[in-house]
Amino acid sequence: MLLVLSAGASLLAVLLQPFQVRAVRVLEGYWDRWPLTAGLATVLIDMQRRRWESLRKRAVMAADADATTRRVRADAARRLSARPPMDVLMPTALGNALRAGELRAGERYGLSTLASWSRIHMQISDRAAEVLHSTRDALDAAVNLCWCLLALTPLSWAALYDEPGLWWVCACVPFLAAVAYKGAVTAAQAYASLMYVVYDLHRFDLAEALHYRLPAGPQDERELFGRVSDLLSGRGMPDLPYEHGAAPDTND
Known part of the structure; x- marks a missing residue:
């Protein structure tokens, strides 16, 4: 019976994979x-x-x-x-852990995190991407495990209702689901912290990728990224000069 429950948990984890974003968002609240x-x-x-x-x-x-x-x-x-x-x-705690990063990471520099994250993510270094993806994988794994254990809670009671000696197994399942959820919150906090790091190190890479002139100081930076946020949010084109670099030498 325990083997059947384990197999069911594995199958549920596979079925959840295409709905990973939705699985996380439901636990976020x-x-x-x-x-x-x-x-x-x-x-x-x-x-x-x-x-x-x-x-x-x-x-x-x-x-x-x-x-x-x-x-x-x-x-x-x-x-x-x-x-x-x-x-x-x-x-929920998971929702607050992720929202803290979503609303603060880029805003410190005048850049909307929600609007710019998918673009700046493409500019990060391989080393940063490896750490970021590893943390996100840990978050997704913890969320999937939590959902699997929650689904197994009623199934375990239905399967073992006539086995009083194994009722402790049924009681352990929701406890393990709570542990998995706590692990997801911890991974989400680490992921949010890495979002701060991405904007600290790569916000100017985003400006260069969009061919905008780099700011001369903090005030110019906030103005630049405020206008870039308007662009990425669909609120119009910023009135900013382009910076395409030196023209190629055609005499070679």
């Missing part, structure tokens, strides 16, 4: 399409906001307090930095 889940999302977002506010209060505790208080303050600040702003919180 994109539930607004259905009235029942939309209501649940509202309740969970309120819970996330209370947690966010609690972390904020701990993060601004007196800096001259004792060592324990300073550690609590530092931990709260770290956890708060891994969450998006309170007004755009998602219902």
